[in-house]
Amino acid sequence: MIKYNLKCNNNHEFESWFSDSKEFEKLKDRKLLECIYCSSTKISKSIMSPMITGIKNKKNLDKILQKEKQTLLEIRKYVEKNFEYVGKDFSKKVRDIYYDRNSKKTIYGTTTSEERIELADEGIDLLSIPWVEKDN
Numbered sequence: 357m358i359k360y361n362l363k364c365n366n367n368h369e370f371e372s373w374f375s376d377s378k379e380f381e382k383l384k385d386r387k388l389l390e391c392i393y394c395s396s397t398k399i400s401k402s403i404m405s406p407m408i409t410g411i412k413n414k415k416n417l418d419k420i421l422q423k424e425k426q427t428l429l430e431i432r433k434y435v436e437k438n439f440e441y442v443g444k445d446f447s448k449k450v451r452d453i454y455y456d457r458n459s460k461k462t463i464y465g466t467t468t469s470e471e472r473i474e475l476a477d478e479g480i481d482l483l484s485i486p487w488v489e490k491d492n
Contacts, residue, residue: 357373357374357375357486358373358374358375358376358377358380359371359372359373359374360372360374360380360401360402361401361402362389362391362399362400362401362402363399363400363401363402364391364393364394364396364398364399365396365398366391366393366394366396368391368392368393368394368396369402370391370392370393372389373486380401384399384400386473386476387476388472388473388476388481388482390481390483395481425488428485428486428487428488429488429490431485432485432487432488432490435464435485438462439462439463439464440461440462440463440464441463441464441465442463442464442465443465443466444465444466445465446463446464446465446466446467446471447467447471447474447475449463449465450463450475450480450482451475451478451480454478454480467482
């Protein structure tokens with residue numbers, strides 16, 4: 357996993373996680389990246405400093421990682437409490453909701469990269485969340 361600082365064409369800055377640098381480029385090219393503030397799809401990497409760790413920084417790094425993990429666990433808890441889990445049926449269910457404009461149902465689940473691209477081609481925007489294991 358790699359975290360990038362991102363910036364939209366309206367100068368909003370935010371962070372996002374990617375499986376690798378190629379994943380960022382692939383999602384950007386397909387306009388699957390979106391500003392969390394204004395929904396712009398014109399996203400670029402922002403200047404970021406590399407994280408250099410050593411023995412001196414290990415305690416700081418552990419604290420930072422624990423804080424990030426706790427934030428992701430809180431997001432997971434919120435999603436699990438407020439959204440219906442549909443598992444691998446996510447693509448089908450999200451289409452049903454999208455094309456029934458009166459539906460206000462909130463769901464979460466999993467998709468393949470191909471399904472995500474197909475959904476984007478249909479105009480269905482998705483948000484990916486790094487899913488941290490509770491007992492990790």
